Amino acid sequence: MNSNSPRRDVPLPQAYRLLNHGPTVLVSARHAGRSNVMAAAWAMPLDFDPPKVTVVIDKNTFTRRLIEASGTFALSVPSRALADATYAAGSLSGADHEDKFTACGLAGFAAQRIDAPLVEGCVAWLECRVIAEPHHHQAYDLFVAEVLAAQADERVFANGRWRADAPAELRTLHHQAGGAFFVAGETVQAVRPAG
């Protein structure tokens, strides 16, 4: 699967565009030989350059333990082809599954800058290093991180833009509730205001 995904590096000042339109993401991390992955609808960019992101990671998740121990995590942006796997990643717990990747039908591959698995078959990937904000973590489960590297599937995102001609199966997912997702639809170009 990995070999079929034509990944290209995304320049860091454009990395925010991978999340700007609000896709649901897969959050993955590794520590002491144990990896895990979870789904998160609550993730967004926080700054342009250097790029930062913020994501809500509940205290009860196994992934959070790995993130707090390692100080890093990856965000992978799943497409329609991974809707069932994404829902599974949001429903099962790594505390109950020794290998949650396999339990969800997912596979990981090596990141460039951090020791965490990126998720195969996704269309964009961001490698993140946590910025220590203990109050954010404790009060709101909110993690702020700097983006160290970003990649995208060039069939979907190229030259800094999401492609309007992306194949249907590679369009991003936007979770509503209970496993119902909007798929990103057509692109409309608004008219720049005169004033």
Add this chain to the structure above:
Amino acid sequence: MNSNSPRRDVPLPQAYRLLNHGPTVLVSARHAGRSNVMAAAWAMPLDFDPPKVTVVIDKNTFTRRLIEASGTFALSVPSRALADATYAAGSLSGADHEDKFTACGLAGFAAQRIDAPLVEGCVAWLECRVIAEPHHHQAYDLFVAEVLAAQADERVFANGRWRADAPAELRTLHHQAGGAFFVAGETVQAVRPAG
């Protein structure tokens, strides 16, 4: 326009669903007789019940001054019909326009719980009270707020769910960059995992 929009109250525990799929929002506020509106792609839910949201509001925006002075803001979720107006709201500054609503082709109507204009023609609305987090504001332009009231256009969101049969013009916008938006497309229902 307002009279054509069949608004219904959304129970607060379901309010997160209005933002869960990552739509671009309009942020509006009022203080001392002055109102303003801006666009924000960086907004998301932060908690379920009581519902909280978080949104990035740059220090240079006029809307931020009104929010800091009033302690409240509204999020309105624009639809495809408002793509040009949303782009205008993200491009023009209230510092240069005495009445930015009119400059953007937008109109406001009264909120239920706060003194800030909700945006007519949108499909969902959240009324928010800022939770004082000065470090979040200063370091990251990040505002956390409690949702006090929520409404939605019942043609688009009913019984706690986004409707898959919503009219094309009323589907939500998801900003990519430079005025290009994804429109929310079809709904896919993922299969619940067995494990």
